[in-house]
Amino acid sequence: MEILGTITLLIFIVTLVATLLGWIKMPVQTVLIGITLVNIVLALIFFGLQGMADELRLVPADVIGRIILHPVTALLGGLFMGGVLGAAGGFEAIKAIVNRLRKTPLGLAGTLVILINIPLITMLPCGRIIAAALLPLLFMFGPEGSGTLRKTQLIVFIAAFARNSFGSCGPSPVGGVAQIAEGTLGGATFPDAAAGILRGPQVFSLMIGTAFMALFIRFVTKRLYPEDTVQIKDREGGVEPEIKVNWKGYTSLIIFALALLTATFISFIPSLKFITVQAIFVAASILIIIVCRVSLGDLMTGIILMPATAMVAGFLAAGSLYPTGGMQVLQSIFKGLAAFPLLGVVGTLVILVQAQTILPLSCSRILTAVFVPLIYVFGKGVGLTDLQIGIVMAAYIINATTSCAPSPLGGAGMMAEGQLRAETGYLKGAFSFTSLAVMAPLAAVFMRFITLDVFARNPQTGQMMFTATWGHLGQTILWSLVIMAAAYGLIVVMSRLITASLGRNRKVLIASFGLGGVLCGISLALALRLGEPVAGTSLGVSLVQGIIGGIIAAVLIALMIQVSFAGPPLKENVQAVEG
Amino acid sequence: MADEKQKKDEQKIGRTRQVEDQPVALPGIRRFQSFTNVEDRMLTKNINRAAMFGVAAAMGVAVLKPLFHGMPQTTYCYECRACYATQDKCPGRITEQAELTVASRVLDYRRFILKGGMNCIRCGNCQTFCAAHLDLPKIFGTMQKLVVAAIEEGYVPTGVLAQALAEGKIGRDYLLPVVKYMQKLKKETEKPIPEPELM
Amino acid sequence: METAWYNRWLEAFAAKASRPWRLAAFTFLISLLYPGTRFFLLAVIFIVLVVKSVEYGVKNGKWWGLKALIGVFLFSCLVYAAAAAEAYRVARYRRALGDTIPLDLKTGIYEAEADGARGPVHVQVEIIETGLSPTGNLIHRIDSPLELHRETGSIGGNAIKELNYRYRPGTEKIRALNKDLITRRLDQAMDSIDGITGATLTSRAYRKAVKTAIIKAHRTPKKLSTFTHFVYFFLKNEISKISFNTLAIIFILIVFFDYTLQGLLVRGTGQAVSCMNCQTCVGACPVKRVELDGKEYAFPMDMVLAARLGDYELVKKLSWFCVGCAKCSGKCPIGISAPSVASAGVRFLKAREAEKEKADAGGGRHG
Amino acid sequence: MFTFIVFIIAGALTGLITTYALDMKTRKELAQGTRGGVIRAKIRALLGPKKMSGRRGASPGRASHRLAPTKEIWQTKNKKKTSRR
Structure with a gap:
């Protein structure tokens, strides 16, 4: 059984890495389905050889049973809504509303900030739902459209929007990724965990992560386009083209907003709890179809098959590891790492937290379904308290939801890159870096100081504790500021070091990632230590362990990013801009 | 010299799907791209088609199977695992109720038995925690019947049953069919199986 | 190039069983599998038929379709009433006996x-x-x-x-x-x-x-007749909150399945299924944006997507704008070639139209 | 409440940073960006799950329902809630 587990796990990881590095040039679905089939065939052969022929019958059901159906159907339901909304002109209505907002005291800057954060406000189960429709509209702010923004500004704007939208699946209450972990955390310590224990940290670190992503891209882009100070297309006489939106657009937008609100808050009404998100979305789409007289075909135009199919294929591939014993092998590998003195429990946890960014697949749920139970079992195994497991889980989930952005396998970040007409990989570095150095530590800090105290139950009395104090608030802000300042320093220094040479840029990239990893390791180790001691190590030892783990994870991430953020050499680039 | 090194770097780093001699239009975009890279295509068109069909079929199976067996509710389990909060209030000592629901969805007998599904007495404790308010007792009850039928047909591996018996994962209501089946096997294979005392 | 046998077979299937037929077949399948939705799905089919017949009536001034539907409706009402009456009688008889206590023993x-x-x-x-x-x-x-x-x-x-x-x-x-x-x-x-x-x-x-x-x-209680069983198989209204949710999910999955199927059926358009809407092709395309019938399309990507959805008319219209430089296929991360997908779609459309014409002409000769 | 405060502070800060990153450096634009960030953070904090705002009264009924002994949970199925001892 162990041999079989090792072989299947090796097949899984090696094939995925080969696909990520571009050695296997096939759609990710094909690769994953291939892994599944190979693993199942191997399992059949092994079981057959061992004389466990009657075990064979249950293998297919076990594999198919690993499909988590809810996020797939919720995502497809959301995409239906997107398609209908687009056809009815709802997104045009958003544009008109934004145009109107610009003339209020909010001004252009405030409007852009809100626009960037629309995905975080709507919180759909997949960022693609809203990004697919809104990205082309946002692109029209740039030189090719109304010319409101310059090219560098546009790059920052689109990248920040993408970052925000592709993290929004984390805090979503309607089939979000965090729900997988919330339930696992639920139990004696956090009986109400499913009511949103992970959503606060997610939102917090996503907000700040978006801003840092924008900062990162700004510094890098400034180096790539040093001369980009003029607007490429002047506005003709300052007159902007008027956006015409008919009543259909506004109506559909209102129905959409109502459906979203219903979906968000329905779980708080006990008598209506049974209505699922999918049902609400389908009903709302059909309502829009009837009211706004959109054709039924428009329902389907919004569907992006890629995430749904990749998700199913990924669940199948990961599921094929269960009956073959690959999961036990994975667990024992991490246990072995934890026994290694230089890495220790803290170092292993830091690597585990980054596991998904190291293997960025096109949808985070593929591996989250594997890793969340693994982290829980691992944490219990090495003697972490429930609070500490909560901290690790918060940091893990934010990294997991981020992992679809830097994925080269049709990850969501590619939508932004494609929209910018850039080679794949231009934004990947920034996405990975912010999730490594800023978002995971911040989520851990927020979880440690604010959320856990709200959710934890007093072990003596069994009552819920509500002990978050002003001191906790101060500590949260202090720690966040320290982390943000360190990350800012890193970004500034790194952007200064970018030159015309790609090879040198790559070294800079790896070095800065390593430093980011150090930052991540230190803050995670501190957040864990501030709860209770970890596995009996002293503070200094756990700091060192965290740093080593962080560096290993960061270097692995940097190696997985094939194309560095520097893109083509500067010289050539400047020529291209000029010519 | 420096140019050569740079080119080498570029080839090593980037995916080469473009004509390198062409000037750059935007970061990473060259003015002319090769028509079709034959080596990128391989002979994979039909494989991709088949894989996609496999994906869709797997989804179809995952939804139609519970429908066919009278447990349509399982299709909208969030798998948020909120039911784990039942903890020691579960009289059947089941710790992972969500696993049972998922096992019921695809009729995964092994998972259902080993996670303690046959211990369920359908008290409805876990239902109060369910975020989607599924009728968990009904689902588990239906599944228990199906498991018993499967055991009688000899569909469930004996290894699973022996393990479940040893771990006390078979509730007293279902001991009889299991023991009967094992006894039948005992007659065939002469393996010693302990006969539990009922009532 | 020789067409492979499975491609010919699949395309013949795609041409014969177009989407409405496939959806109807799926609906029928679901109604067989899932008792709670039978009544609801039948009602949906009936309403769609009524709408179609009204459209036909307005267009052609002939109302036989609507009349026939009303007749069917009245007839099924009568049948249902008969079955319901019998069910009521049986239920009353059983209640009188005491439903669960088998006391009516023979010596x-x-x-x-x-x-x-x-x-x-x-x-x-x-x-x-x-x-x-x-x-x-x-x-x-x-x-x-x-x-x-x-x-x-x-x-x-x-x-x-x-x-x-x-x-x-x-x-x-x-x-x-x-x-x-x-x-x-x-x-x-x-x-x-x-x-x-x-x-x-x-x-x-x-x-x-x-x-x-x-x-x-125990003397067996009176049972429902076969007729009532048959009627109740279709018309018993078991719809509940659960069937509503499940129907939504099934609806989503059927659409998903059918739209995955479309690309697989028609030769050459299967690549489009893997499209991930990343718009890299739009960046590479010299055309980039197309305005058609008051709608704006992101150029090669929307063409590929239309091919995936089976909207070959739109593919044909959009393909007029394609210059065929295939820069997009060079840039596509998965290697989809938009021109080849579009040409495959248009080829299928033309073949279907030609077949239809042939059939029409043949029908005229014979008739 | 603490979540609310932290969100607003973070919102203001990120609004400021984003505006700066978007290359809008005049004081007016920075102020606008900050305002936008705060509004966004407020909306987000209000939309979040009730538990997150840390108010005690948010879901006591739910919690007590969950902590109730088995027997009473079973009885509440008849729409009539039995009082808890």
């Missing part, structure tokens, strides 16, 4: 068997007229002939002797059993037959055999 001796520890346990139940129950008949004695079973003499055999002794005519035990039969459900009443310590399997078998015998003695 006589009934025999039954059940598997004991080592073989079948044989039981005889004698029912005589007592006048105690509403129908007047109750159990007189229970007997298990010793020569008919093979239980272990010291355990099972003794147990059966003991049970035979307990349920002689007129004992306390048999009166208690009769009382339980009147006041409780059958399986609950069976629980009142105490087991014999140490002979669990035999006791169980005894109990089961007694139950089977009583069921044999």
